[in-house]
Amino acid sequence: MKVIQKAYGRRAVTRAMLGAMALGPSMAGAARAQSDIKIGLTTDLTGIAASYTRSTVNGVELGIDEVNAAGGLLGRKVALLVRDSQLKPDLGTTHTRDLITREKVDVLIGPNSSAVGLTVSAVARQYQKPVIMTTPNTPRLPMELFHPHFFTLVPSGLMEARAMAEVMGPKGKKFAFIGGDYEASHQGLKFFKERLAKVNPGAEFITEAWPKLGEPDYTSYITKLASAKPDVLFSYLWGADLVGFIKQAKPYGLFNRTAVGTLLFMDDLKALGQEMPDGIWGQMRAPFFAMPGDTASRFVERYRAKYNDYPADFAIMGYEAVMAYAGAIKDAQSVESAALVKALEAGTFDLLRGRTRFRQLDHQGDVPSFIGKTAAGDKVPFKVLAEVERVPADKIWPSEAEVLEARKAK
Amino acid sequence: MTAQPLPPLQPAAGSAALSMRTKTVIVGGLIIGLYLLPFVLGESYLFLSIDFLIMALFAVSYNLLLGQAGMLSFGHAAYYGLGAYTVAILFNKLAVPVYIGLLASPFIAGAIALAVGWFAVRVTGMYFAMLTLAFGQLLHTVVMGWYGFTGGDDGLPVMPPDWLLPARNYYLFVLTVTLVSLAALRLITLSAFGTALNAIRENRQRAIFVGLGVRNYELGAFVIAGAFAGIAGAMRAPLQQMAFPSLLHWSQSAEPVLMALAGGIYTFAGPIVGAAIFVFTNFVITTYSEYPLLVFGVIVLLVVLYLPGGVAGAVIAAWERLRRRAR
Numbered sequence: 213m214k215v216i217q218k219a220y221g222r223r224a225v226t227r228a229m230l231g232a233m234a235l236g237p238s239m240a241g242a243a244r245a246q247s248d249i250k251i252g253l254t255t256d257l258t259g260i261a262a263s264y265t266r267s268t269v270n271g272v273e274l275g276i277d278e279v280n281a282a283g284g285l286l287g288r289k290v291a292l293l294v295r296d297s298q299l300k301p302d303l304g305t306t307h308t309r310d311l312i313t314r315e316k317v318d319v320l321i322g323p324n325s326s327a328v329g330l331t332v333s334a335v336a337r338q339y340q341k342p343v344i345m346t347t348p349n350t351p352r353l354p355m356e357l358f359h360p361h362f363f364t365l366v367p368s369g370l371m372e373a374r375a376m377a378e379v380m381g382p383k384g385k386k387f388a389f390i391g392g393d394y395e396a397s398h399q400g401l402k403f404f405k406e407r408l409a410k411v412n413p414g415a416e417f418i419t420e421a422w423p424k425l426g427e428p429d430y431t432s433y434i435t436k437l438a439s440a441k442p443d444v445l446f447s448y449l450w451g452a453d454l455v456g457f458i459k460q461a462k463p464y465g466l467f468n469r470t471a472v473g474t475l476l477f478m479d480d481l482k483a484l485g486q487e488m489p490d491g492i493w494g495q496m497r498a499p500f501f502a503m504p505g506d507t508a509s510r511f512v513e514r515y516r517a518k519y520n521d522y523p524a525d526f527a528i529m530g531y532e533a534v535m536a537y538a539g540a541i542k543d544a545q546s547v548e549s550a551a552l553v554k555a556l557e558a559g560t561f562d563l564l565r566g567r568t569r570f571r572q573l574d575h576q577g578d579v580p581s582f583i584g585k586t587a588a589g590d591k592v593p594f595k596v597l598a599e600v601e602r603v604p605a606d607k608i609w610p611s612e613a614e615v616l617e618a619r620k621a622k
Numbered sequence: 623m624t625a626q627p628l629p630p631l632q633p634a635a636g637s638a639a640l641s642m643r644t645k646t647v648i649v650g651g652l653i654i655g656l657y658l659l660p661f662v663l664g665e666s667y668l669f670l671s672i673d674f675l676i677m678a679l680f681a682v683s684y685n686l687l688l689g690q691a692g693m694l695s696f697g698h699a700a701y702y703g704l705g706a707y708t709v710a711i712l713f714n715k716l717a718v719p720v721y722i723g724l725l726a727s728p729f730i731a732g733a734i735a736l737a738v739g740w741f742a743v744r745v746t747g748m749y750f751a752m753l754t755l756a757f758g759q760l761l762h763t764v765v766m767g768w769y770g771f772t773g774g775d776d777g778l779p780v781m782p783p784d785w786l787l788p789a790r791n792y793y794l795f796v797l798t799v800t801l802v803s804l805a806a807l808r809l810i811t812l813s814a815f816g817t818a819l820n821a822i823r824e825n826r827q828r829a830i831f832v833g834l835g836v837r838n839y840e841l842g843a844f845v846i847a848g849a850f851a852g853i854a855g856a857m858r859a860p861l862q863q864m865a866f867p868s869l870l871h872w873s874q875s876a877e878p879v880l881m882a883l884a885g886g887i888y889t890f891a892g893p894i895v896g897a898a899i900f901v902f903t904n905f906v907i908t909t910y911s912e913y914p915l916l917v918f919g920v921i922v923l924l925v926v927l928y929l930p931g932g933v934a935g936a937v938i939a940a941w942e943r944l945r946r947r948a949r
Contacts, residue, residue: 295908295909296908297908298908300868301777301862301864301866301868302858302861302862302866302869303908304862305861305862305863305864306669306670306673306905307908307909309665309666309669310666310669310670310905310909313664313665313666313669313789314664314665314666314667326776327775327776327777327864327866327868330776330777330779330864331862331863331864334779334862334863334864335863338787338863350776352776357779393767394766394774394775395769395773395774395775395776396775396776398769398774
């Protein structure tokens, strides 16, 4: 009998402890200002993309500070809750669920990596919470995995590759490719080739190089590319890989003979500094030095004043996500999901990259792709892009038929 | 961690410490408590509890190798990940619902474990650890690179049916599958087969000498452990609504090792306790700070230094002392 009592005692203790765990934090949550509008941001603060993620969080924070300084939304303050998914899709799900079910966030902003982005989007679908993606851009998100609560402000990988083909396509006959051996890169080349066949039917690919992600030594790839003597090189390298490749390829004169077009982030420009050769065609998502109008230049000043740094593409897109939510919440006069989705679909938002609408079909923001030539910057201590061309979204995004086809195939 | 021989505890410390009836009552109480949990816990903690149940099965399946047979495998996540991909691929390619995919997962994971194990059990100790690590990374690379079949590095989405989506339903589903699996693993550890594994761990030479087909026993343990890890992985994919390559990565393989060591490798419940510590610490730390593995690593270090039998081992030892004093 004594034994049984003990067993009950133990169970009761376990239950009490678990109960306290469930109640404790949620009571603390309730104690926080009940009326805050909460934005949940699950993103990859640790891992190889940490500096990009930092920029996103900075941009989002700045946006929220400004909204609050202007009196908040619907008379309520806006609060930000950040969680670290560490590039791990499982943590992406866990934290996003926690943000929704326990912290009761009203809206979500997406993470950094596409893999985590897929899980965050799946959770948003399950709980019917709006999510705006600012960095992950696998075309699977707006196409076959689309759901009504998903929105994106990044040009998808499909759009970027097509924009590149539009700009680089007419520059020669013989094409070469270098890109990290992973899915987005393989897809990027496929999309590029499809559009190239339309832009320049006579063009052909004469060589392809597939270094692994994080490759330290590009010598063999560079000699392979240089000996093929292509007119145009399409690069899907970015971050440390791109920096390493450019540094190592420069002495081979690859950039003198060949028109090189590559993905490019502000962090790469900063990392290369004056070592960046002139005349490389860089494709950027949101270059701060090529934003139109005063709003953008004032944003850059405020960002520099707060963080003592230039705003990376990711900071601008994060800031814009907050602006889009702010606009939609004002339009809807509500943070309730269904009303907000309607307002996001219907609204036109004045963002740093220009006036932006989300397309009804796939909630893809009609953001352009920026492609320009590297050149010395007169106001910043690193190279920037000159002669920047804005390839408009409606020239590069998938047609309705393509989107529906992809959804049917799934 | 492996250079020193494992401390010679009597492997059946648990059964010596508690009478059969006490155990039945405790385990029965816990099971009832677990089934009542969804009616007490908030949704977020329920998801965390699902996470815990899956990790518990993963860790216990692994401990069949480490604790029972003394085989230090560094590639156990491969079978966990294969279980997840079995569900995801069957769902995406053949529209097989996840609960049917789950039934297939131990067979697929077990079959691959058989192929890998056939080579791996030919060596022991550090060589075995390295070989399992290498095979694990090989499988990870295949999954990562085979875009058409596995979806590559972005992973493969899994959509559970609507009735499995709510936290409470999925919790009850996972709890049932986990309990059945744990019961099966428990029977295996207590069987003649399990006893033979103990003998191999204690003294491999002597086990060979008394006529045990040591390699076959080790291969058997490897396949069974892989199959149950596959079930754990198969429950993971619907929880994350996705299968992704990092489930097979070596860093994932480190987790059951840490969980088993923290909880205690000489008791059946040890890895379950370790999984609880791991899952809850990981959640709290990634919510409020960075570097979760650093914190968990320190916990394991402290446990290994001060509680060589793990948390569960220490609790049972303390219980023993109390009882002796009471008498």
